[in-house]
Amino acid sequence: MKIGRRVLSSIALLAFVSSISVGCAKTNTSAKAEMDYPKKPIEMTVGFAAGGMADIVTRLSVEAAGKHLPNKQSIVVSNKLGASGSVQLAEVFQQKPDGYKLGSVTTGNLIIQPNFGNTPYKSNDFEPVALLNTAPNVLVVKSDAPWKTYKEWLEYVKKNPSKFTYGTAGTGDTKHVAMETLNVTKNIKTKHVGFEGSAQSITALMGGHIMGAVVGLQEAMPLTQSGKIRVLANLGSSKADAYKDAPFLKETEQGFPGFDTFTGILAPKNTPKEVIKILDEAFKKGLKDPKLIEELKKIGTEPTYAGPEEFKKIIKTSAKTSEEIMKKAGLTK
Amino acid sequence: MRNLNAQTWAGVIILLFGVLILIQSFFYSYSSNLGPGPGMFPLWLSGILILLSIMHIVKSIKKEGGKLPRLLPKGNDLRKLLKILSALVGFTLLIPFVGFTIAGFIFLFILLSGEYKWYSNAMISIGVTALMFWVFNGLLSVPLPVNYFGF
Amino acid sequence: MNSLIQLLNGFETALTWWNLLYCLIGVSIGMLVGVMPGLGPTAGTAILLPITFGLEPVSAIIMLSGIFYGAMYGGTVTSVLINTPGEAASVITCIDGHQMAKQGRAGTALGIAAIGSFIGGTFAIIGLAFIGPPLANFALKFGPPEFFALMLLGLMMLLGLMGQSLLKGLIAAVIGLILSMVGMDPVSGTVRFSFHQLELMNGFDFVIIAMGLFGVSEILMGAENRSDSEKIPKIKGLLPKKDEWGPALKSIARGTGIGFFLGLIPGANAVIASLVSYSAEKKFAKNPSRFGKGAIEGVAGPETANNAYSGAALIPLFTLGLPSSPTVAVLLGAFIMHGLTPGPALFQDNANFVWAVIASMFIGNLLLLVMNLPLAGVWAKIALIPYKLLFPLILILSMVGAYSVNNSLWDVGTMIVFGVLGYFLKKLDFPLAPIVLTFVLGKSIESSFLQSLTISQDGFFIFFTRPISSVLIMITLLIIILSIFSGIKKKRSYLANDVEI
Numbered sequence: 008m009k010i011g012r013r014v015l016s017s018i019a020l021l022a023f024v025s026s027i028s029v030g031c032a033k034t035n036t037s038a039k040a041e042m043d044y045p046k047k048p049i050e051m052t053v054g055f056a057a058g059g060m061a062d063i064v065t066r067l068s069v070e071a072a073g074k075h076l077p078n079k080q081s082i083v084v085s086n087k088l089g090a091s092g093s094v095q096l097a098e099v100f101q102q103k104p105d106g107y108k109l110g111s112v113t114t115g116n117l118i119i120q121p122n123f124g125n126t127p128y129k130s131n132d133f134e135p136v137a138l139l140n141t142a143p144n145v146l147v148v149k150s151d152a153p154w155k156t157y158k159e160w161l162e163y164v165k166k167n168p169s170k171f172t173y174g175t176a177g178t179g180d181t182k183h184v185a186m187e188t189l190n191v192t193k194n195i196k197t198k199h200v201g202f203e204g205s206a207q208s209i210t211a212l213m214g215g216h217i218m219g220a221v222v223g224l225q226e227a228m229p230l231t232q233s234g235k236i237r238v239l240a241n242l243g244s245s246k247a248d249a250y251k252d253a254p255f256l257k258e259t260e261q262g263f264p265g266f267d268t269f270t271g272i273l274a275p276k277n278t279p280k281e282v283i284k285i286l287d288e289a290f291k292k293g294l295k296d297p298k299l300i301e302e303l304k305k306i307g308t309e310p311t312y313a314g315p316e317e318f319k320k321i322i323k324t325s326a327k328t329s330e331e332i333m334k335k336a337g338l339t340k
Numbered sequence: 341m342r343n344l345n346a347q348t349w350a351g352v353i354i355l356l357f358g359v360l361i362l363i364q365s366f367f368y369s370y371s372s373n374l375g376p377g378p379g380m381f382p383l384w385l386s387g388i389l390i391l392l393s394i395m396h397i398v399k400s401i402k403k404e405g406g407k408l409p410r411l412l413p414k415g416n417d418l419r420k421l422l423k424i425l426s427a428l429v430g431f432t433l434l435i436p437f438v439g440f441t442i443a444g445f446i447f448l449f450i451l452l453s454g455e456y457k458w459y460s461n462a463m464i465s466i467g468v469t470a471l472m473f474w475v476f477n478g479l480l481s482v483p484l485p486v487n488y489f490g491f
Numbered sequence: 492m493n494s495l496i497q498l499l500n501g502f503e504t505a506l507t508w509w510n511l512l513y514c515l516i517g518v519s520i521g522m523l524v525g526v527m528p529g530l531g532p533t534a535g536t537a538i539l540l541p542i543t544f545g546l547e548p549v550s551a552i553i554m555l556s557g558i559f560y561g562a563m564y565g566g567t568v569t570s571v572l573i574n575t576p577g578e579a580a581s582v583i584t585c586i587d588g589h590q591m592a593k594q595g596r597a598g599t600a601l602g603i604a605a606i607g608s609f610i611g612g613t614f615a616i617i618g619l620a621f622i623g624p625p626l627a628n629f630a631l632k633f634g635p636p637e638f639f640a641l642m643l644l645g646l647m648m649l650l651g652l653m654g655q656s657l658l659k660g661l662i663a664a665v666i667g668l669i670l671s672m673v674g675m676d677p678v679s680g681t682v683r684f685s686f687h688q689l690e691l692m693n694g695f696d697f698v699i700i701a702m703g704l705f706g707v708s709e710i711l712m713g714a715e716n717r718s719d720s721e722k723i724p725k726i727k728g729l730l731p732k733k734d735e736w737g738p739a740l741k742s743i744a745r746g747t748g749i750g751f752f753l754g755l756i757p758g759a760n761a762v763i764a765s766l767v768s769y770s771a772e773k774k775f776a777k778n779p780s781r782f783g784k785g786a787i788e789g790v791a792g793p794e795t796a797n798n799a800y801s802g803a804a805l806i807p808l809f810t811l812g813l814p815s816s817p818t819v820a821v822l823l824g825a826f827i828m829h830g831l832t833p834g835p836a837l838f839q840d841n842a843n844f845v846w847a848v849i850a851s852m853f854i855g856n857l858l859l860l861v862m863n864l865p866l867a868g869v870w871a872k873i874a875l876i877p878y879k880l881l882f883p884l885i886l887i888l889s890m891v892g893a894y895s896v897n898n899s900l901w902d903v904g905t906m907i908v909f910g911v912l913g914y915f916l917k918k919l920d921f922p923l924a925p926i927v928l929t930f931v932l933g934k935s936i937e938s939s940f941l942q943s944l945t946i947s948q949d950g951f952f953i954f955f956t957r958p959i960s961s962v963l964i965m966i967t968l969l970i971i972i973l974s975i976f977s978g979i980k981k982k983r984s985y986l987a988n989d990v991e992i
Contacts, residue, residue: 178680216634233834
């Protein structure tokens with residue numbers, strides 16, 4: 008009963024407050040009253056497997072950001088798998104925009120999947136909250152491969168069309184799209200082999216069954232450190248300090264936009280601006296946490312914060328380029 | 341119709357399933373620039389399934405299938421079967437609205453009713469549901485669906 | 492010799508009381524997630540991963556790998572007791588394990604599984620410690636064509652296990668293969684048979700199908716079978732009979748070898764290991780007709796094989812830095828998070844760490860054996876709980892388990908549908924094991940086939956020009972020819988004695 012009454016009264020209060028704040032322009036008092044969020048734990052879903060890159064980055068960032076939420080509330084993360092993350096994002100898409108159901112997304116389920124036309128949502132159907140991390144995709148070959156540099160490789164591929172086989176985490180993955188984009192911009196032909204994940208494609212590369220692979224920066228790290236594979240080029244849209252020798256194709260190749268795999272937080276469309284602001288503040292502060300930076304460094308990455316507006320722009324541009332490129336590469340109609 | 345045995349019916353249903361898959365397979369390209377396309381495996385598999393199910397039907401009509409199984413029990417047993425099934429379906433439909441604990445309690449209470457006195461039934465149902473909620477939500481951090489009040 | 496000294500040093504680290512405690516926590520959680528339907532080692536390790544951030548790297552890895560191999564012990568329990576495999580590798584254990592339970596020998600089945608698991612697991616760790624690196628390099632030779640050949644061989648072994656109702660078995664196998672086609676095909680990216688359901692885009696989950704077909708259907712069958720209060724047989728001890736020790740130990744030895752070899756290959760799965768072991772046991776047995784009726788070898792072999800497999804699966808991780816399964820991938824993540832890079836350098840740069848973890852695995856396996864032998868008796872008593880109380884508990888546990896796979900009610904519904912399907916198939920005497928086994932193999936068969944053709948420069952010949960795949964394909968063909976030959980020769984008498992899986 009007690010709980011019931013409290014809930015009822017707070018709903019009434021909220022209704023009262025919001026009616027006032029709609030009435031008058033944004034005064035200080037109404038903004039303060041709106042700040043009474045969150046009042047219960049916030050749920051956040053991840054569309055990828057626990058223990059994977061997107062999951063780890065999300066959980067670590069959420070842990071750090073949670074300390075900066077008002078009212079001592081927390082964010083509870085759970086995984087919802089299926090259809091390359093589309094099942095999870097479709098669920099976020101249908102949620103009430105009250106700020107209590109958020110989603111962690113990556114380039115894959117937010118940008119690439121809608122291009123195939125199988126998802127009920129489009130990439131602009133959400134309120135971006137914050138960008139957590141962005142990591143470039145890199146083209147790798149075995150260390151005993153004949154090509155020492157990107158240039159040598161490019162020469163080989165130009166002379167031998169459709170000979171070079173490369174593996175990715177699957178057809179339609181960001182990594183696949185990145186390489187196909189390079190094919191289109193440089194007018195070269197390479198053969199794609201889709202695997203069920205980056206781990207399998209790296210294994211096949213190590214066994215010499217394929218000639219190259221496009222993988223995330225962190226996925227390449229353990230094997231570059233042990234000298235088993237070499238990074239030929241950075242296909243991403245952000246620089247990779249760990250691999251300065253590999254050319255950053257976004258800058259060196261004209262017309263190549265670069266594809267990063269980013270991880271960020273979204274809320275359903277029409278979530279109140281004030282709520283987004285509170286969440287954004289928490290993530291902004293959380294991503295500066297030295298402990299988080301240290302932990303992310305261990306897995307070879309770093310926080311790349313961007314606020315709601317900037318994140319929205321990033322989404323918009325990536326959606327546009329990927330749509331055009333995928334059409335050009337014949338991946339979508 | 342009664343003379344057609346259950347095995348024959350099973351064969352027919354499998355045949356129909358095979359045909360459905362076969363039709364669906366035509367929507368996926370049979371070959372790609374590699375050779376086989378996404379339609380090749382389903383097409384062949386459904387073809388084989390259709391063939392096998394026809395063999396099965398023929399065999400069952402010849403009564404080579406042996407004994408005739410009765411698909412559904414009768415009387416009390418049928419009632420029991422339906423009780424289990426409806427409890428399963430009810431639990432799944434109810435849980436988004438009332439949360440795991442209440443749905444779980446109702447589920448267990450229904451299945452245990454008639455076997456135990458109502459008060460021991462209720463005690464078992466509450467105990468088991470609470471224990472499971474604690475193990476999954478607390479110990480294993482698997483968030484089970486909860487109602488508005490958080491349980 | 493050098494390795495031996497290092498191993499002893501490793502024991503020094505692993506035997507500190509806190510590392511022992513983490514090892515114990517790890518294997519206990521592993522047992523728990525193994526027993527819980529739906530939850531597997533992947534979920535277990537992933538859930539605990541964030542907790543380990545604050546720990547020493549050694550303790551963290553000791554605990555996480557404990558979950559990994561501990562789960563293999565736990566998975567057997569549900570297979571034997573309630574005829575529901577907790578993980579793919581235990582499907583085959585249901586066949587004889589549950590029969591043994593019905594005869595009141597659940598304790599024996601679980602006991603021998605624990606002993607076999609211990610031997611298989613320990614041997615795999617010895618392999619990891621002393622002969623891992625060269626073997627791992629050899630295993631890398633398995634590329635898509637070799638996988639295709641291996642999966643084909645697995646499929647043929649499965650067909651070889653089908654007895655008198657070959658036709659029904661074939662139908663079940665084809666249905667399993669078709670089910671595996673649902674969802675997005677990784678090679679072409681085409682979404683098949685999803686009927687515009689987003690949930691179907693990734694296909695079905697193995698656990699859901701297995702729990703529905705085996706578990707739920709079993710309970711539905713119980714609605715009538717149990718009405719005339721079936722008598723529960725008494726538990727007849729935990730150890731095998733005197734004359735069973737010989738064959739059981741031999742199957743454990745064979746299971747160890749099979750599991751170890753297949754575990755080395757990054758990407759092969761534990762199902763193949765237990766399937767190959769089961770069919771080997773049947774071939775070696777003097778009287779194969781006992782299989783399917785509670786033959787102890789049918790439990791000892793496969794259960795040993797899947798533990799040897801999981802131990803050996805760590806070899807590619809430790810020595811090459813390659814994760815061979817989703818769970819091992821989580822472990823790889825844990826290594827990296829703690830600032831360690833698996834691979835050849837690991838043994839040199841972090842020798843203390845590696846040997847401590849290896850030593851802890853010996854300890855962990857021993858802990859599991861000590862825990863499991865008495866526990867086998869406790870578990871076996873579950874069979875004594877009155878059925879009217881037991882079945883609602885199993886059902887609610889299965890539903891929560893199904894939910895926990897993807898945190899989705901869709902999966903719970905799917906499981907119920909497969910339960911009803913399994914009920915009718917059981918009534919009609921269709922074997923269910925081929926459905927789930929081919930389901931597991933199906934996706935890999937197709938994608939490795941297509942991957943092979945992509946990398947091939949001369950089309951289909953790739954399967955015959957590469958030595959390993961051509962040998963495997965030859966063996967497969969040989970099995971087909973031999974079984975046709977023996978089928979014609981012995982015809983009905985041979986088949987009638989055979990067991991159905």
